[in-house]
Amino acid sequence: MKASLLSAAILATAIVSVTACKKDKSTPNYAKADDFMASHAIKEQSFSGNAAAGFTITGKDGTKVTFSPNAFVDGNGNVVSGNVTVTLKEVLSKKDVLFSGVMTESNGQLLESGGEILVKAQKDGADLRINPALQNDGARVEIPKAMNKKDMGLFVQDKRQQGGATGGNQPQQSPYTWNPAPYYPFGNGPNSYSFSLPSFTWVNCDRFYSDPNPKTTITALPAFQDNNQVTDLQVMLVFKNITTVITLPYDFTVQKFQSYQNSLPIGLQADLIIIGKDSDGYIQFGTQPITISANMHIDAPIHKATQAEVDAFLATI
The missing domain is CATH 2.60.220 (Chondroitinase Ac; Chain A, domain 3)
Structure with a gap:
């Protein structure tokens, strides 16, 4: 009887441990794109x-x-x-x-x-x-x-x-x-x-905005990390030391997101942001700090992101 009770206790402990492990490995709270954009x-x-x-x-x-x-x-x-x-x-x-x-x-x-x-x-x-x-x-x-x-x-x-x-x-x-x-x-x-x-x-x-530095044109493309179709892509620059936010429109001629010709001062610092929606309706998001250089091109990683991840970045701009 004592052995049976001990076995039952060990089994119960194992079940609790497995359940706890499953909770620890729960699915991340990925952000639904439409809900996220509506909330912001x-x-x-x-x-x-x-x-x-x-x-x-x-x-x-x-x-x-x-x-x-x-x-x-x-x-x-x-x-x-x-x-x-x-x-x-x-x-x-x-x-x-x-x-x-x-x-x-x-x-x-x-x-x-x-x-x-x-x-x-x-x-x-x-x-x-x-x-x-x-x-x-x-x-x-x-x-x-x-x-x-x-x-x-x-x-x-x-x-x-x-x-x-x-x-x-x-x-x-x-x-x-x-x-x-x-x-x-x-x-x-x-x-x-x-x-x-x-x-x-x-x-x-x-x-x-007045800047004496030479001006240049930059391009960007998303580097997808998830095997998923992404639509509604936007590429933006949020500048570090000035209250300036711009978009990089998509240029079908070069098939890249591109700034306006010779519009960006070399040396200016910014966060490049790429955001879109995958086929499951989740946000695809990527950001990286850049310093504008002559004719630069950025391949920016983009991935399915959680609400907390995107909000943490937004708190820094």
Whole structure:
């Protein structure tokens, strides 16, 4: 009887040990691409106010927009009264830029950003415009200097110039870019940037990045570690010492992800990021630090990544 009890105890201990080993070797918590991107997307904040009286909204990151009385007109140019709905998106960090889809470049030239916002307004589901009769007083904006402390100017999202600033054979690119809006007064205060909102579109507190070093073009390709089909690939550069994030569009001519021609200063440091979605819906992710050199090419490893791995990297940028 004692031997049987001892055997049973040994068997029970073995079962517990095997179970513990199985738990230790559990499947990693790989990140589902769609869920991950949705969780990091720039959130749209919603407000309401009386159009005839005017009102002020304040975003969660400190952006303040003050609408004057009668600041809104409808599609026919009629002044709007009653309650209106205003939405706001704030992009006030390099991580925000990464997930906003609105990168800091102007027709192939690097920009340093002090923050981006998107403001829109509707009444009864119809889009509104800023009252042109109020000129520069319809909507006044203050953006906190959380992302940058340097003096900036106002840029607006606009249709990309024909052929881009560098012309010639350019990679596939977004149809939109940033263009300066020097015709709008812009204030560089000690703690915030202030300006009048030109329209309900993306606006950016920006400056052209100036670097005396020679400029070059770089290319990149993913080096897959998993035997899996990957789609929705994006290649981006998050620069180390400037508030600049750009994408490397895919150039079908060279069949590589490629920067705009002669746009990157040699010696500038950045993190190269590649992100995509595999056929099982998981994130494929890779990153490596680089120092821009003449005509460099990067084969960047990319693999199925866990949520913790990607979040740990994002905490460093």
